[in-house]
Each structure stands twice: as C-alpha cells, then as structure tokens.
Amino acid sequence: MNRPQHILICGERGAGKSTLINRLLVHNRRPVFGFITKKMPPDQNGECKVYIHPANSASLQYTHENLAGVCKNGKIITVNIEVFNTVGMKLLQAPTGGLLLMDELGFMESKASDFCSGVLAALDGDVPVLAAVKNKETAFLKAVREHKNVELHYVTTQNRDMLYRKLLSKVMGM
Numbered sequence: 001m002n003r004p005q006h007i008l009i010c011g012e013r014g015a016g017k018s019t020l021i022n023r024l025l026v027h028n029r030r031p032v033f034g035f036i037t038k039k040m041p042p043d044q045n046g047e048c049k050v051y052i053h054p055a056n057s058a059s060l061q062y063t064h065e066n067l068a069g070v071c072k073n074g075k076i077i078t079v080n081i082e083v084f085n086t087v088g089m090k091l092l093q094a095p096t097g098g099l100l101l102m103d104e105l106g107f108m109e110s111k112a113s114d115f116c117s118g119v120l121a122a123l124d125g126d127v128p129v130l131a132a133v134k135n136k137e138t139a140f141l142k143a144v145r146e147h148k149n150v151e152l153h154y155v156t157t158q159n160r161d162m163l164y165r166k167l168l169s170k171v172m173g174m
Contacts, residue, residue, distance in 0.1 A: 006128060006147075007153065008131050008144065009021060009131065009133065009155050013134075019160070021132055024130065028099055028172070030097060030128070031099070032099050033055060033095070033098045033101065034056075034129075035101070036104075037052050037068060038051050038060065048071045049069075049070050050071065052066050052084070052091065068080055068083050068108060076107070084112030084115035088118070092115075098127055102119065103131065106134040110141070120144070123144065128174040130171065133145060
C-alpha cells in the first residue's frame with residue numbers, strides 16, 4: 001500500500017506557516033480533523049496562554065481543559081502535559097477520508113510522551129497530514145521533520161507565495 005506523502009510546513013515565527021496552511025485548506029476536498037493552537041496576547045502580567053482547539057470547531061473555547069501552557073518573554077513557564085496527552089490525543093484521531101491538520105507542532109509538547117507517540121503514529125498512518133512545525137531543535141521535532149513519510153517545506157516571507165502555488169495541487173490531490 002502506498003503511504004500518503006504528508007506535508008509539513010516549517011519556518012521561523014511569523015514566516016506564514018499557518019497562513020499558508022489556511023490558504024491551502026480552502027482548496028482541500030476532505031473533512032478536516034486535528035488541532036490548532038492559539039497563543040493569546042500577553043495579559044497584565046506579561047504571560048501568554050496557549051490553547052489547543054479542534055481544527056474543525058466553528059467556535060474556539062478558552063478554558064482550563066484546553067490550556068496547553070503559558071509563556072512569558074518567549075520562555076515557557078508551564079506546560080500542561082496532561083492536556084496534550086488527553087485532549088491532544090483525541091484530536092489526533094481522523095477517520096479514513098479525512099485530513100489531519102496539526103497547526104502547530106512545537107517544543108511545548110515535547111515531554112508529552114503519549115501525544116508525541118500519537119503524532120508519529122499519525123505520520124505512519126494512511127490519513128493525509130498537513131502540519132505546521134516550529135523550526136526548533138528538540139528530539140521530537142527532529143523525529144517529525146525527518147519522518148520517512150513526510151515532505152518538508154521551509155516557508156519564508158520571500159517564498160510563501162511560490163510555495164503556495166507549488167503545494168496547491170498536492171493538497172487538492174490528497
């Protein structure tokens with residue numbers, strides 16, 4: 001059986017990983033499953049909360065149940081490993097015929113072993129994956145980027161339009 005060629009978009013912060021994925025998803029023909037993460041603006045203490053949400057949800061909820069972690073001044077203060085290992089694991093389930101969106105994979109979840117195993121299992125699987133991956137060096141992110149079933153693309157502000165045109169037919173064919 002041929003494995004799908006999963007598409008991973010990697011790049012620096014602000015390069016347009018999520019924007020590129022959202023542009024590509026407009027042309028996707030499959031139901032979308034998976035997750036998106038949202039980093040909130042700093043609160044009065046300078047802390048930025050990061051939440052994990054279902055990719056196919058019409059409205060986003062910001063509760064303790066989906067609070068993945070907290071950052072301050074670009075540094076991680078807390079990571080809710082249990083949120084990744086429970087909520088995150090549920091969101092990694094996508095039926096045949098679907099598209100698994102992971103926006104985005106980063107360093108916060110690197111110690112959530114169940115979640116990390118679930119991501120790698122999804123990359124071993126038959127459901128196509130479209131993912132944004134932080135350009136950071138952790139063992140987990142390295143394993144994701146080097147997985148045998150992925151096609152890795154680096155996006156920059158200079159190449160994102162060209163990359164969109166290059167990936168459009170691949171996403172439409174997934």
